Amino acid sequence: MNEQQLDQVFLALANSSRRLLLDLIAARPGCTLSQLQAEFSISRIGLMKHLQVLLDAGLVMAQKQGRERPLYFNPVxxxxxxxxxxxxxxxxxxxxxxxxxxxxxxxxxxxxxxxxxxxx
Incomplete structure (x- = not known):
């Protein structure tokens, strides 16, 4: 893991909404963003931005299946x-x-x- 990747992981974990999102994805493997949206008081766009930070850090993986993108926690x-x-x-x-x-x-x-x- 290089320094840039390390910075991305710490940046992703620095926000409580992203930590909650990561916890929910870990607890519900294969869930979609739509299924998780009810747990948050922020807009779908805001939630998508948080998800993108987690994806960029490699903490979450998404697998496109038709119109859905099941989400999975990556502990690596x-x-x-x-x-x-x-x-x-x-x-x-x-x-x-x-x-x-x-x-x-x-x-x-x-x-x-x-x-x-x-x-x-």
Whole structure:
């Protein structure tokens, strides 16, 4: 994922209406924009603009079937973001938690004797 694609995903997720639209599409695979419009208090044109931002970011896929365009959630961009940042922080915090566990389980320490040094 390049920086431009990353920016598009974050831009798409920065708006609460788009997040709601994405949640609805994820919960109702194959739904159409017409079916989702009742959930929003904005115009169809406004909703279409929000959908286009989600499509441009790759978070939603549309498949034209006659006059309809069923919508599907695409989790790949979110997974790529998670892998980019989540993995590096997961390793750090997992090691910190293991150190904390070892410090707490040491028989010679009581919880009142633990210091910040023991935990970090």
């Amino acid at each position: 961009p979110l997974q790529q973001i998670h892998q980019r940042w989540g993995d590096q922080y997961r390793d750090f915090w997992a090691s910190q938690l293991l150190r904390l566990k070892a410090a707490v389980e040491q028989p010679e320490h009581t919880t009142t004797e633990l210091t910040t040094k023991d935990l970090l």
